[in-house]
Amino acid sequence: MDNGEIMVGSNLDENVLDEVRKLYQSVYDRTPEPSTENEVLVDVLAAGLHPRVRSQANGSHYTSTDELPLIPGIDGVGRLSNGQLVYFVAFDTSLGTFAEKTVIDLRRSVPLPEGVDPVHIAAAMNPAMSSWVAFHRRIVFQPGQKVLVLGATGNSGQMAVQIAKLLGASQVIGAGRDQERLDALTALGADTIVSLAGESEAAAKRLGEAAAEVDIVIDYLWGKPTELAMISMLMQRADRSRALSWIQIGSVAGPTAAVPSAALRSANFQVLGCGQGSVSTAGYIAEFPALIDAIASGQLTVNAAPFPLAKVEEVWHAPTDSAQRVVFVPTI
Structure with missing residues (x-):
């Protein structure tokens, strides 16, 4: 993504904006590194712009930590080093999924069936x-x-x-x-x-x-x-x-x-x-495989709208159709 303007208001002093952009870019440009045996680096293939992502970014969600700089994104589809595609839920940190690479905990991920559309999964899950x-x-x-x-x-x-x-x-x-x-x-x-x-x-x-x-x-x-x-x-x-x-x-x-x-x-x-806290992380993850099967088999329909990750700022501020789900991908 080009810069971090999605996280700041346009009415701020331009000098302040420049400093925030530099800080955000320094975080975004740094490739994250796994720190435990359950963590791996993945290539992010698709990540949805959910309402939950917006509330995460503006600090209004009840789980928000107000930690900045923030790379938004709470889930996505990634490719492991062996080529396996996985759906994953991100850590509850400031390093989200709107990036080309991110670190995931394998315990918070599930393999995807062969031939599944990453954009469709990222939009629907x-x-x-x-x-x-x-x-x-x-x-x-x-x-x-x-x-x-x-x-x-x-x-x-x-x-x-x-x-x-x-x-x-x-x-x-x-x-x-x-x-x-x-x-x-x-x-x-x-x-x-x-x-x-x-x-x-x-x-x-x-x-x-x-x-x-x-x-x-x-x-x-x-x-x-x-x-x-x-x-x-x-x-x-x-x-x-x-x-x-x-x-x-x-x-x-x-x-x-x-x-x-x-x-x-x-x-x-x-x-x-029903939400984070009333259902445990393990409870959510246990439901992933069956839901993925329902989506992959076409039993559930979603209107996905893919956009290049480089256009995240433009798309973030543009009016959205609530019947569509915006998904960012590395390239189109």
Whole structure:
């Protein structure tokens, strides 16, 4: 990559910017070296620009250390010295995956099948992992259960719709604001779509009417839409003693949501999260092979948009399509 401007604001003094660029470049130009027996140097073939990467870089993610300079990137596809391709999750350090080479811990990686597309894997694994792990590690999912995906029009939401159907959900409901993307969900497995556009209370009412009987909610929104949806759905639920698991994964609509105390007392209703900490690193890694197989076999569709690594600054600041997943590659 040409310089480190993706990590600094354009309103800073130019002299300060120059010093930051030099510091960043000094880190980027230095080839990292393995320091333990489990570490190896890999050639990075593809690394995704996930929302998690952006929050890592701006310091807003709950795992951020604020350590600078920072090479962004949390996962990727790499080539080992013997030619084997692996999918890996990076260390929780400032040396990320937006580089030509990086050091990985083999215990945080899995081999990829022969002939797999590195860009496809790098684009799909992170957005798919959120709901895949939720279904496998946070609840006991039973085929035939009904699933609502809140925020289904983004990349992760689209994956959640597909994964729910792949795992045997009898009904998958996708909810979001963008009508064009909502309409496209039916081809991905959604049985019902609900628009959240317009006035919030009216949207919540529509959601309650359509999704009151679901067993599981995969929530990428949180905030006010979740507050209103919880009330609307529980009020219209025919049997409140039937279990409803609400899994909080993202917070696109706000970092906080007021959960009414009556909701927890008057219904068999649990709210739980899925992310780093609620699931161990070992738990995530254990799910990699099966998810990779689902992606490699074409059972899950992702819209990947590859760009040369040299254009990272330009792409980072450009408007993005949330239905696409940007992937940086060494060359195109």
